[in-house]
Amino acid sequence: MKILLIEAYPLLREGIAAVLGELDESVQIHAADDGDQAVKLYAARRGWDLMVLDGDRDGGNGPVALARMREQFPGTPLVVLSSVADRGTVLRAIDQGARGYILKSSRREIVIAALRLVMFGGTYLPASVAGTEKLIPEDKAVTGHDRTLTARQMDVLELLVQGKPNKEIAGALGVSENTIRAHVGAILKFLDARNRAEAGYAAVRQGLVSNRV
Amino acid sequence: MKILLIEAYPLLREGIAAVLGELDESVQIHAADDGDQAVKLYAARRGWDLMVLDGDRDGGNGPVALARMREQFPGTPLVVLSSVADRGTVLRAIDQGARGYILKSSRREIVIAALRLVMFGGTYLPASVAGTEKLIPEDKAVTGHDRTLTARQMDVLELLVQGKPNKEIAGALGVSENTIRAHVGAILKFLDARNRAEAGYAAVRQGLVSNRV
DNA sequence: GCCCGCCTAGTCCGATCGGACTAGGGGCGC
DNA sequence: GCGCCCCTAGTCCGATCGGACTAGGCGGGC
Numbered sequence: 024m025k026i027l028l029i030e031a032y033p034l035l036r037e038g039i040a041a042v043l044g045e046l047d048e049s050v051q052i053h054a055a056d057d058g059d060q061a062v063k064l065y066a067a068r069r070g071w072d073l074m075v076l077d078g079d080r081d082g083g084n085g086p087v088a089l090a091r092m093r094e095q096f097p098g099t100p101l102v103v104l105s106s107v108a109d110r111g112t113v114l115r116a117i118d119q120g121a122r123g124y125i126l127k128s129s130r131r132e133i134v135i136a137a138l139r140l141v142m143f144g145g146t147y148l149p150a151s152v153a154g155t156e157k158l159i160p161e162d163k164a165v166t167g168h169d170r171t172l173t174a175r176q177m178d179v180l181e182l183l184v185q186g187k188p189n190k191e192i193a194g195a196l197g198v199s200e201n202t203i204r205a206h207v208g209a210i211l212k213f214l215d216a217r218n219r220a221e222a223g224y225a226a227v228r229q230g231l232v233s234n235r236v
Numbered sequence: 237m238k239i240l241l242i243e244a245y246p247l248l249r250e251g252i253a254a255v256l257g258e259l260d261e262s263v264q265i266h267a268a269d270d271g272d273q274a275v276k277l278y279a280a281r282r283g284w285d286l287m288v289l290d291g292d293r294d295g296g297n298g299p300v301a302l303a304r305m306r307e308q309f310p311g312t313p314l315v316v317l318s319s320v321a322d323r324g325t326v327l328r329a330i331d332q333g334a335r336g337y338i339l340k341s342s343r344r345e346i347v348i349a350a351l352r353l354v355m356f357g358g359t360y361l362p363a364s365v366a367g368t369e370k371l372i373p374e375d376k377a378v379t380g381h382d383r384t385l386t387a388r389q390m391d392v393l394e395l396l397v398q399g400k401p402n403k404e405i406a407g408a409l410g411v412s413e414n415t416i417r418a419h420v421g422a423i424l425k426f427l428d429a430r431n432r433a434e435a436g437y438a439a440v441r442q443g444l445v446s447n448r449v
Numbered sequence: 450g451c452c453c454g455c456c457t458a459g460t461c462c463g464a465t466c467g468g469a470c471t472a473g474g475g476g477c478g479c
Numbered sequence: 480g481c482g483c484c485c486c487t488a489g490t491c492c493g494a495t496c497g498g499a500c501t502a503g504g505c506g507g508g509c
Contacts, residue, residue: 032251033340041250186430189465199487205488207466402496418457432497
């Protein structure tokens with residue numbers, strides 16, 4: 024059984040590897056620091072049974088890596104490991120094609136069972152996302168226009184959260200400051216925030232941006 | 237050899253335990269989810285050789301746990317494991333009595349060597365904190381007047397982090413807006429931030445305010 | 450008592466922000 | 480094609496912010 028593990032921290036790699044080892048006696052774990060490295064190292068190989076991705080990676084490249092991996096290795100079930108469990112983050116991961124979302128705080132038995140579930144075609148979500156609407160879009164439904172920020176808005180939000188002024192964000196994204204102004208306005212409205220500082224606070228609370236820690 | 241490990245995530249426990257196992261053939265690891273549990277479970281036991289504390293714990297109780305452990309188990313070397321390495325956070329941990337600050341991104345060989353170093357009486361710091369002033373206060377020096385925010389500044393910071401405008405903070409604290417202005421100015425300077433949004437970001441990263449998540 | 454740091458409060462001013470607009474181009478679905 | 484939404488870009492303007500000042504009251508340390 025071949026498992027592709029995207030995890031930059033050696034300590035966590037050890038822990039995950041130890042748990043994965045219980046899945047099967049013939050587990051081979053191939054690790055990479057991030058999505059880029061994974062693609063670079065393993066693009067040529069096929070026949071993966073599972074991909075495990077650390078969703079806590081700072082800088083928000085967690086989601087990017089997810090999309091990246093889904094594109095490069097379509098068909099291979101992908102599980103996100105994370106420490107945060109807010110609805111938004113989990114649902115986004117599932118939307119992007121993850122087949123499981125496992126909390127790092129889960130007991131090892133849970134982790135193993137969840138991984139098995141996913142490899143057998145299931146989808147695993149933490150209990151904390153139990154909400155009002157359907158959790159797993161049947162088809163993919165809710166493409167989301169009033170519940171999600173657009174991709175561009177997320178780009179802006181990520182920098183906004185870090186306290187960058189509009190001018191800097193504009194430079195980073197290669198557009199005019201006025202454009203950023205418009206995006207920021209939309210973000211404030213969406214988050215019901217009165218200013219960018221409050222927006223940053225709200226965004227982190229809601230798990231819109233990967234993390235701040 | 238008895239090691240007390242404060243780490244809530246089973247996956248990380250596995251990884252850390254695997255690494256700690258290399259320190260000595262007779263390692264016994266006793267784990268707890270947090271400082272409270274550690275004290276509750278192990279307060280009666282003595283003779284610890286090392287304490288390892290996860291410094292990433294959300295809610296900012298990392299620092300609290302640190303102080304707690306130092307108080308309960310004085311004399312036992314304590315090492316903080318963390319994923320962030322900014323100067324402020326590291327120095328605060330050292331100030332509070334940690335004898336080592338190990339990055340989770342370190343190679344396992346580094347982790348092991350650092351732990352040995354600490355157990356033999358040394359202090360280990362990541363290279364990233366190399367700065368202008370002395371890293372390890374000889375006596376304890378700097379009781380901290382320019383290294384810490386004042387109580388009033390912390391009051392302001394807490395509201396500032398939430399995105400409140402000056403007027404609102406002034407109202408909440410019962411002082412004039414000008415006063416808040418002065419405090420905010422001092423906070424920005426202290427955090428080396430260009431605006432309040434960046435200050436909020438920095439404050440959370442450095443664990444100055446309880447949390448954002 | 451004197452010094453020092455903190456909290457308070459104020460002024461002035463340029464920079465930045467945020468709201469309310471208009472508007473063109475591009476992509477997608479019906 | 481037509482509508483709709485998104486991204487882009489712009490203007491205008493009042494509000495807010497942040498820096499650089501001055502200054503008085505208060506409390507703790509030497």
